[in-house]
Amino acid sequence: xxxxxPSETSPDELEGQLAAATAASRPWAEMIPxxxxxxxxxxxxxxxxxxxxxxxxxAAETHLDAARLVGELGRTTFQLRLFADQAEGGSYLxxxxxxxxxxxxPGPRPDLRRMMTPMGPVVVFAASNFPFAFxxxxxxxxxxxxxxxxVVLKAHPGHPALSRRTxxxxxxALTSSGAPHGTFSVIYGDDAGRSAVxxxxxxxxxxxxxLSGGRALFDLAASRPTPIPFYAEMGSLNPVFVTRxxxxxxxxxxxxxxxxxxxxxxxxxxTKPGLLFVPSGTVSDEVFVEALAxxxxxxxxxxxxxxxxxxxxxxxxxxxxxxxxxxxxDQPLGEEPTPTLLATTVPELLDARDALLVECFGPTxxxxxxxxxxxxxxxxxxxxxxxxxxxHGEETDPILPALLALLxxxxxxxxxxxxxxxxxVTEAMQHGGPYPATTAPLHTSxxxxxxxxxxxxxxxxxxPDHLLPLALRDDNPLGxxxxxxxxxxxx
Amino acid sequence: xxxxxPSETSPDELEGQLAAATAASRPWAEMIPxxxxxxxxxxxxxxxxxxxxxxxxxAAETHLDAARLVGELGRTTFQLRLFADQAEGGSYLxxxxxxxxxxxxPGPRPDLRRMMTPMGPVVVFAASNFPFAFxxxxxxxxxxxxxxxxVVLKAHPGHPALSRRTxxxxxxALTSSGAPHGTFSVIYGDDAGRSAVxxxxxxxxxxxxxLSGGRALFDLAASRPTPIPFYAEMGSLNPVFVTRxxxxxxxxxxxxxxxxxxxxxxxxxxTKPGLLFVPSGTVSDEVFVEALAxxxxxxxxxxxxxxxxxxxxxxxxxxxxxxxxxxxxDQPLGEEPTPTLLATTVPELLDARDALLVECFGPTxxxxxxxxxxxxxxxxxxxxxxxxxxxHGEETDPILPALLALLxxxxxxxxxxxxxxxxxVTEAMQHGGPYPATTAPLHTSxxxxxxxxxxxxxxxxxxPDHLLPLALRDDNPLGxxxxxxxxxxxx
Numbered sequence: 007x008x009x010x011x012p013s014e015t016s017p018d019e020l021e022g023q024l025a026a027a028t029a030a031s032r033p034w035a036e037m038i039p040x041x042x043x044x045x046x047x048x049x050x051x052x053x054x055x056x057x058x059x060x061x062x063x064x065a066a067e068t069h070l071d072a073a074r075l076v077g078e079l080g081r082t083t084f085q086l087r088l089f090a091d092q093a094e095g096g097s098y099l100x101x102x103x104x105x106x107x108x109x110x111x112p113g114p115r116p117d118l119r120r121m122m123t124p125m126g127p128v129v130v131f132a133a134s135n136f137p138f139a140f141x142x143x144x145x146x147x148x149x150x151x152x153x154x155x156x157v158v159l160k161a162h163p164g165h166p167a168l169s170r171r172t173x174x175x176x177x178x179a180l181t182s183s184g185a186p187h188g189t190f191s192v193i194y195g196d197d198a199g200r201s202a203v204x205x206x207x208x209x210x211x212x213x214x215x216x217l218s219g220g221r222a223l224f225d226l227a228a229s230r231p232t233p234i235p236f237y238a239e240m241g242s243l244n245p246v247f248v249t250r251x252x253x254x255x256x257x258x259x260x261x262x263x264x265x266x267x268x269x270x271x272x273x274x275x276x277t278k279p280g281l282l283f284v285p286s287g288t289v290s291d292e293v294f295v296e297a298l299a300x301x302x303x304x305x306x307x308x309x310x311x312x313x314x315x316x317x318x319x320x321x322x323x324x325x326x327x328x329x330x331x332x333x334x335x336d337q338p339l340g341e342e343p344t345p346t347l348l349a350t351t352v353p354e355l356l357d358a359r360d361a362l363l364v365e366c367f368g369p370t371x372x373x374x375x376x377x378x379x380x381x382x383x384x385x386x387x388x389x390x391x392x393x394x395x396x397x398h399g400e401e402t403d404p405i406l407p408a409l410l411a412l413l414x415x416x417x418x419x420x421x422x423x424x425x426x427x428x429x430x431v432t433e434a435m436q437h438g439g440p441y442p443a444t445t446a447p448l449h450t451s452x453x454x455x456x457x458x459x460x461x462x463x464x465x466x467x468x469x470p471d472h473l474l475p476l477a478l479r480d481d482n483p484l485g486x487x488x489x490x491x492x493x494x495x496x497x
Numbered sequence: 498x499x500x501x502x503p504s505e506t507s508p509d510e511l512e513g514q515l516a517a518a519t520a521a522s523r524p525w526a527e528m529i530p531x532x533x534x535x536x537x538x539x540x541x542x543x544x545x546x547x548x549x550x551x552x553x554x555x556a557a558e559t560h561l562d563a564a565r566l567v568g569e570l571g572r573t574t575f576q577l578r579l580f581a582d583q584a585e586g587g588s589y590l591x592x593x594x595x596x597x598x599x600x601x602x603p604g605p606r607p608d609l610r611r612m613m614t615p616m617g618p619v620v621v622f623a624a625s626n627f628p629f630a631f632x633x634x635x636x637x638x639x640x641x642x643x644x645x646x647x648v649v650l651k652a653h654p655g656h657p658a659l660s661r662r663t664x665x666x667x668x669x670a671l672t673s674s675g676a677p678h679g680t681f682s683v684i685y686g687d688d689a690g691r692s693a694v695x696x697x698x699x700x701x702x703x704x705x706x707x708l709s710g711g712r713a714l715f716d717l718a719a720s721r722p723t724p725i726p727f728y729a730e731m732g733s734l735n736p737v738f739v740t741r742x743x744x745x746x747x748x749x750x751x752x753x754x755x756x757x758x759x760x761x762x763x764x765x766x767x768t769k770p771g772l773l774f775v776p777s778g779t780v781s782d783e784v785f786v787e788a789l790a791x792x793x794x795x796x797x798x799x800x801x802x803x804x805x806x807x808x809x810x811x812x813x814x815x816x817x818x819x820x821x822x823x824x825x826x827d828q829p830l831g832e833e834p835t836p837t838l839l840a841t842t843v844p845e846l847l848d849a850r851d852a853l854l855v856e857c858f859g860p861t862x863x864x865x866x867x868x869x870x871x872x873x874x875x876x877x878x879x880x881x882x883x884x885x886x887x888x889h890g891e892e893t894d895p896i897l898p899a900l901l902a903l904l905x906x907x908x909x910x911x912x913x914x915x916x917x918x919x920x921x922v923t924e925a926m927q928h929g930g931p932y933p934a935t936t937a938p939l940h941t942s943x944x945x946x947x948x949x950x951x952x953x954x955x956x957x958x959x960x961p962d963h964l965l966p967l968a969l970r971d972d973n974p975l976g977x978x979x980x981x982x983x984x985x986x987x988x
Contacts, residue, residue: 077604078603080602081602104921118921118925120926120927209931228724232881233719418953418954419957422957422958423959424958428604430595433980435956436955440700440953445724447726458939462931464911464927465925465927466912467887467912468915
């Protein structure tokens with residue numbers, strides 16, 4: 007059997023790939039949207055066709071079950087087609103045309119035409135926990151290509167054979183659909199990744215992973231002689247707050263939803279609810295254990311590194327004097343952990359926030375008991391930036407306006423009577439949030455708005471029509487939505 | 498006479514102002530757009546009414562002439578009213594509503610509603626060269642307030658009395674129009690400015706000034722435990738390229754436009770054309786001197802610090818072995834310099850790019866002679882990020898596609914047969930560019946799109962209508978443009 011593990015990308019190989027990405031920048035950017043969309047659809051079709059080959063590879067390398075992986079691959083190709091539609095639609099170009107106006111203040115306005123233009127080559131760091139949707143052909147790959155930027159993809163070491171095979175499928179589809187050489191390539195190894203972030207060829211970076219990893223790369227990007235935007239999506243605690251009334255009315259349903267959400271895919275989601283706030287004295291440990299019963303199967307985590315990190319973090323949490331254990335692992339944290347549920351109180355949490363407000367990536371969560379509603383608000387105020395935060399409540403709960411305002415100030419997505427796991431790929435999605443959830447609170451990494459990360463505005467002043475990009479010409483040859491003199495263009 | 502010079506803001510005063518800004522965040526953000534717009538218009542009205550008092554103060558502190566300052570104040574109040582209109586219009590909220598869809602891929606889509614929400618308190622660093630339009634009540638002030646963010650304004654030391662007086666006018670207008678206490682305050686001194694950038698109260702920063710100053714503050718912002726976006730608009734060379742055919746056909750007109758542009762306001766614009774590329778052997782020094790004749794008056798620069806810096810940079814440029822002088826200052830760089838014109842060639846420029854591709858803020862520019870068109874392209878390729886770059890050409894010049902592509906890759910604004918000075922405040926304007934022109938190539942600091950710097954997206958999932966922000970409710974009580982299920986909402 008051939009060894010499928012790719013070797014680390016050497017500095018020379020890296021330089022070749024980066025130079026090829028730069029060379030591909032202009033032809034890829036200047037491809038008409040229809041042609042670029044066709045390339046994205048070709049990649050989607052090729053991945054769908056390779057499902058029988060890719061899913062078993064992914065299952066072998068990540069321990070995720072085949073049903074989940076089939077769903078994730080479907081999400082990945084759906085996403086590619088959504089970005090293809092968007093590239094064709096052209097609204098993401100945000101075209102705005104202002105005709106000359108001699109009466110403008112404080113002086114005459116010349117002809118000005120503004121549109122978004124691709125940043126240039128982007129380095130994308132794949133995630134461990136979504137071997138398809140946030141990996142080689144994942145969301146940042148699709149968004150950057152749709153924006154018109156070549157992609158240098160740093161593979162995640164957790165699934166190297168899958169990465170290599172996916173890359174072959176993607177490269178084949180891009181080449182046969184007419185994408186220029188250099189539009190896409192994969193690199194392997196942390197050194198190559200760091201070198202790419204500081205390379206003059208690279209104009210932006212995207213990352214999905216840990217806080218420490220994301221912050222280190224963000225710091226590299228910001229300290230370059232020429233800093234570049236670095237979009238790191240990192241850890242999140244995704245706290246969920248249950249009001250007294252909601253627990254009284256729908257306690258069993260809420261606890262069962264919570265158990266299902268924090269144990270989904272062994273808790274290895276960035277949107278796992280890491281804390282559940284409940285009124286003190288209202289739920290016994292037995293009730294929690296019962297709710298958890300349907301989700302107690304032992305599963306291996308993604309890989310040995312993540313398992314080690316989980317054991318270390320869980321042990322620290324569990325052994326903290328402010329924490330007690332509601333449901334322990336069946337075994338002493340062996341190879342295949344079962345879900346663990348811990349508990350504390352709001353005063354203890356606030357006293358030990360540095361120790362307890364730390365993401366524990368894996369099948370565990372922390373129940374936090376609160377007394378008066380003021381305690382709930384004080385707890386909500388203690389959080390930093392989050393991808394998501396939720397409330398289970400009744401519509402007339404008096405605490406809601408204050409609580410929801412606090413959560414909207416801290417989270418990218420605010421949920422009502424639902425759980426943070428499950429992130430729809432759709433226009434209104436926001437998957438992002440203030441630091442430390444991400445390094446770029448203005449952006450999302452899921453949904454069509456994710457292309458904005460890889461586009462910058464350019465304005466053409468008094469330019470003759472035939473020298474303008476197609477999107478800005480008078481007769482609107484691309485047929486895209488535009489604004490003319492501050493109003494929507496009428497066709 | 499009372500001493501009008503404000504003293505530096507003490508750490509205690511600063512903390513009080515920052516805390517007040519935080520306290521104002523929610524009430525200011527939750528004010529309905531109509532009310533926030535009324536506050537911005539009240540500021541504009543108050544500034545217009547105070548023109549007779551403010552313009553002489555500005556003239557005394559900046560040496561800029563009254564006509565220019567009256568025009569700049571008009572631009573400033575126009576800008577405030579434009580942002581007020583925008584706040585009311587609501588398109589900047591980018592509302593997107595996706596209804597539940599059980600057939601979505603890979604799983605059912607819940608109700609998702611996304612909108613932009615204010616970041617929170619913003620620190621704004623005023624510029625020296627626009628005492629109104631980029632100062633206390635300038636563009637970043639207007640954009641941040643329109644976005645719903647309180648502003649802590651770091652005054653520029655070049656016009657302290659004007660800053661203090663403007664602040665009194667602005668505070669009066671904001672208070673009487675109902676803005677909450679803390680929505681706006683001014684701080685004085687570099688220590689206070691740096692402390693604000695690293696304060697936990699501050700969520701974003703904006704700056705207009707030098708490369709060294711902007712980069713230092715960007716580095717502070719990026720190295721915080723919780724990094725924040727820092728939008729620094731810094732130096733720019735704004736090169737202008739004249740083709741052989743254009744010079745042959747319209748030489749006198751081009752040279753006269755160039756002389757007027759680089760000497761405007763004594764060359765103290767971030768958009769001053771710092772280099773003019775002309776075909777070698779086509780223009781004699783005498784012709785340049787003649788074109789400059791109408792713009793040779795001696796004027797004092799903004800302040801002593803800028804004068805010192807100008808003398809140092811100009812001396813270094815002028816004495817560089819690759820540079821010769823076409824038109825020298827009338828005197829040995831005295832208090833009131835007259836315009837200077839220097840010259841070099843493309844090969845010399847490329848050899849000495851670190852020394853020659855440096856902004857010289859003041860009334861000087863560098864003429865660069867090129868040989869073959871390839872030399873012109875090589876020169877264009879040597880530039881880093883620019884606010885603007887221009888071409889004077891004939892529409893059939895064969896070099897144009899390659900040259901314009903290079904300039905669009907490097908500049909925020911690409912000009913045709915016009916000059917970079919003069920930046921219209923209008924929707925299609927882009928005033929920004931890749932580093933080192935700015936630290937945030939995705940954004941503009943002029944025009945309505947400038948509000949985007951101070952807004953981040955939040956998505957509400959499955960939220961009951963009455964708990965949603967007004968902008969997201971089913972009946973669209975604010976009457977703003979929205980997208981529903983990927984289509985423009987029809988009223």
